[in-house]
Amino acid sequence: MIGRRRLxxxxxxxxxxxxxxxxxxxxxxxxxxxxxxxxxxxxxxYRGADDPASHAFRGATKRNATMFxxxxxxxxxxxxxxxWCANVVCRPEKVAGAVLLRAGAPxxxxxxxxxxxxxxxxxxxxxxxPAKLCQALGITGxxxxxxxxxxxxxxxxxTDGTEPPQxxxxxxxxxxxxxxxxxxxxxxxxxxxxxxxxxxxxxxPAGVAGAPVVS
DNA sequence: CTTTGGATCGTCT
DNA sequence: GACGATCCAAAGG
Numbered sequence: 001m002i003g004r005r006r007l008x009x010x011x012x013x014x015x016x017x018x019x020x021x022x023x024x025x026x027x028x029x030x031x032x033x034x035x036x037x038x039x040x041x042x043x044x045x046y047r048g049a050d051d052p053a054s055h056a057f058r059g060a061t062k063r064n065a066t067m068f069x070x071x072x073x074x075x076x077x078x079x080x081x082x083x084w085c086a087n088v089v090c091r092p093e094k095v096a097g098a099v100l101l102r103a104g105a106p107x108x109x110x111x112x113x114x115x116x117x118x119x120x121x122x123x124x125x126x127x128x129x130p131a132k133l134c135q136a137l138g139i140t141g142x143x144x145x146x147x148x149x150x151x152x153x154x155x156x157x158x159t160d161g162t163e164p165p166q167x168x169x170x171x172x173x174x175x176x177x178x179x180x181x182x183x184x185x186x187x188x189x190x191x192x193x194x195x196x197x198x199x200x201x202x203x204x205p206a207g208v209a210g211a212p213v214v215s
Numbered sequence: 216c217t218t219t220g221g222a223t224c225g226t227c228t
Numbered sequence: 229g230a231c232g233a234t235c236c237a238a239a240g241g
Contacts, residue, residue: 131234
């Protein structure tokens with residue numbers, strides 16, 4: 001229970017679809033790790049052979065194997081030599097697709113999250129980015145392949161009945177160089193934990209004429 | 216508030 | 229050998 005609401009697992013059938021359909025439906029769901037609970041407020045789609053920005057673009061490797069697993073697994077990867085990031089795996093087995101969890105609104109276990117993230121000065125610094133979210137919840141490579149529906153490794157994806165936003169924010173993905181124009185990021189409009197709010201300007205190489213700006 | 220550069224290492228070329 | 233699905237502190241306005 002969160003407050004007076006009962007938690008219900010997400011259905012695996014919902015997650016088995018095209019991540020482009022699944023992603024906006026994951027907004028406002030809950031990620032539960034022991035005492036720590038966050039509401040997912042920002043996500044990004046990564047697909048397979050048709051997505052040059054995806055780890056799965058060039059086929060299965062040891063690192064990305066979980067992306068080819070059944071829907072409902074957690075794909076956790078290590079990047080920039082120091083950060084972990086987590087995805088919800090979509091599609092049936094052997095077909096790559098996932099939704100990156102980019103930001104969450106802290107609901108429960110805020111003190112544990114703050115202890116795990118000493119750099120965070122404000123509540124909205126706890127989970128406002130894909131690596132921050134993992135650090136706050138204690139998610140690491142040890143959780144790669146966890147089943148979010150059975151909770152075999154202590155992490156669950158649930159809903160408390162809050163519907164996804166009717167008119168979610170939508171725009172280009174963050175931090176990639178290939179296929180950077182595809183609007184495959186979704187967020188809960190107005191939520192202070194969204195990592196790159198609508199209207200924020202992104203860094204662009206100086207002197208690039210007509211450089212796209214994220215809206 | 217914004218911008219800039221450094222940290223740091225597994226993965227794939 | 230190059231490059232990240234990033235974050236943070238420091239410096240400047």
